[in-house]
Amino acid sequence: MTAPTPNTPHDPQERLALLEAELAPQLPPGAMTADADILQTYSADRAIQCEAEGAAVLVRAASTEDVQAVMRFASAHGIPVVPQGARTGISGGANAVAGCILLSVEKMAEVLGVNTAERTVTVQPGIINQQLKDHLRPYGLSYPPDPGSVNISSIGGNIATNAGGLCCVKYGVTKDYVRQLKVVLADGSLATLGPRTAKGVAGLDLRGLFIGSEGTLGIVVEATLRLVPLLAEPLTAVATFPDEATAGTCVAEFMARGAQPSMLELLDRTTLSMLNDYGDFGLDEQAGAMLLMQSDGSGDPATAQREVEAFAEVAESVGALDVAASDDPADSEALVATRRLAHPAYEKYTAAHGASELMEDVCLPRSRMPEFFARLAQLREESGIVIAVVAHAGDGNLHPAIFYARDDAEQERRAHAAFEELMQLGLDLGGTITGEHGVGSLKARWLAKELDPVNQRLHLAVKQAIDPQGILNPGKMLSHLGG
Template sequence: MIPSNTSASTGLGDSMTGTAPVAAGRTDRVELANRVVNELGSELTPGAVSVEPGVVAGHAADQAPFGAVGAAVALVRARTVQDVQATLRFASRLGVPVVPQGTRTGISGGANAVDGCILLSVERMDSILEINTGEQTVTVEPGVINQTLKEALVPHGLAYPPDPGSVAICSIGGNVATNAGGLCCVKYGVTRDYVRELKVVLADGTLTRLGHRTAKGVAGLDLAGLFVGSEGTLGVVVEVTLRLVPLLPPPLTAVAAFATERAAASAVAAFMATGARPSMLESLDRHAIALLNEFGDFGLDAEAGALLMMQSNGDGHREAAEQEVAAFAATAEHHGALDVAFSTDPEDSDALVATRRMAQPAFERHAQAHGGGQLLDDVCLPRMALPEFYDRLETIRARTGLMIAVVAHAGDGNVHPSVFFDAQDPESTRQAHEAFEEIMDIGLQLGGTITGEHGVGSLKRAWLPRELDEGSRRLHRSIKDAVDPRGILNPGKQLAEL
């Protein structure tokens, strides 16, 4: 079964990396709430703190299904760096757990409350501070929405490529916390590839600058890279400087239909092995196709066992894009594609991407109508292992009878199987949880990782020690203890079982 979240102590937080509790005894919740309002509140922007139960509970969880959610004591909605510093100084002094949050669009439980914690939201820190066209960088506060940033850059002829499926609602701070990827990272990379500099508030309230604004810089260790993907366990990001690229050229589009998932996966592995650099290469299996067709009029081939959606922008050169699309078509046909369709119409390209982004809403509607259960996995594999992965997934389906629909950033080997089940049926729930974990185990057996972009959070914390060897686990523990000696930052999450 997926492990439930271990709650932090009420008031005085325990270190969740295996060390002893930071202090004896517990602070009474009512007393702590009063101190938050009277002591901490006096240092914060007016209206930043709330202990009203309904408000606090309304911010207590992200989008992870079935994740344990503790009872937070207070919510701080920071507007300034000083608000974040004051909150962490207060929490550090008392040993109170702090759960950093952005827009809470994550699906791994990383922003879920633990008992006795202060929720520290940076969602209201949402200013674009500087667009530097000369250096091709942008500096933002963590609450800026990814899509909002993209739109602000267009008039300057610049682009920020990482584009998670939740691009319209997820924040840059959350993207940094999970090292988010998305549809075009097959060519343009993930969040870490664009972070130049971070300003971070450490557990004791210290504000520090990590990284460099310059294109190159090797003075000291790559601490900015360390904090990207740390899911709020090492510090709270309050400012991000990102490198940008020239506005992305419009792509050409191709869609290939296959009889089976294996055939489509084999085509992906072969195409990428040629050194191809498509700007997008996504896949849908037969179940995903069916659920999308139920959800809307997308015109997907209902007879196909799998679809590949490919785009190429040729780095702005139309001839290069045409050649890459032609190479994709040839590879797809060699691996048994039933049909390959092309389009040079930008509206078709936009519609294709929009269709792919609607997969999760389609899945959610199906789950709500069929028992309410959905577990969305996130395994990343070597591309050559994709065919075997789909073979093994089919055995899970056959054994359990569960519907498991898969969408994938296929060009990266990053697959997202969704396990559907009846949440009111204990046996269906048990089988779904076992299938979810078996998928992760298959991923590790095939040389992959338990999470490509969604993060560990509380959902996969028991699996992180299985992926990391002892040397790596020791480094993780040592780093956590060094930067957060009292263990107050997001306890019970990513690093809890190392």
């Protein structure tokens, strides 16, 4: 990428003086701060093991014009900009780099309009996913993508990582619902990408290029999203298994029958135990794994019932320890709420044990999950490391969480070695290094392993064309690709 322009001050104090003299007057009072405590708070997402070098300032944008002002200034002076939303990511994608402007859009959180005739909603990027869902419910409409962080992650961040979630096995991921984007580019110009209409093939799909780009190409300031009618209440089934590999076999065989569950989640024994410690949920932590399956039958209760019965049949045929079903919405809601608490339960465990956590996000062909789990069992025994797993099993999207004592250098070494091996295993089994969490800085080196040389060259050509100075979120997703 092109180096910063010669007039960029390298001395931190000189750079701050330039920002205060030239950028601050273009922004609302108080929008920019260099307060050390505030900068520390905003300098990192939840990937604590990723570097978060000293930011120069934080700008809390309240409008598209604020974002444009920041980018015009940054472009003129070659200053790096790190876009941020709710900072709930776990790959270091929102982490500060030295001398950067942290550009937060969390204050841009309005619903700009709901179009019931077209089944669309237009929002600013800072709105929280669950808040959007709640806003849409009185209209009888739903926005299906539901990452595990649904209560805390923003729509802008979801777009930046092409987030998935618990129901994407049937309803798809974020990109399937983005109709149109308004994006501020590196030079401060505003681009409208994609049509508002249900169909539109005029020109290249630049909208799709920006979804999942993790702030390296531009900053989303407005999104028009496709909606669906309010989802039907599902039926729920739970099955326990002697081990994860058997549960994985159940998933592969069930889905191979053409099943369309609205949710199919896996929790391993370690996760069940941590959840019970977190909330005393009475989960069977003697089981090796549990599958949580839901079917909404696309609104037809009879179809949902048949799907639950089919799941129970497959589960029993592969050796389930127990299978139970419920048509009580309260039971279903409680089970899903418990599943969403897996990460808070992990956080409680780390706090209680003086531990750190490395979160994986490999996605595999469903048929290869039993192989993955078989190797994972060996790795646990060989390394002596605590590894818990939750998974969007219906998609083959696995989230092993690797725990290690933060004051034990040898254990930390073994944990990082396990992380590396699981990443490589995912690729060896025909998968990808990230299904939904994104690359960030945590996996930037691994992106170069997944993409072939021609693919890498295309990525870099796009980056060079859109951000020739390389000021948008440097050191992250594209930083290890070959020139």
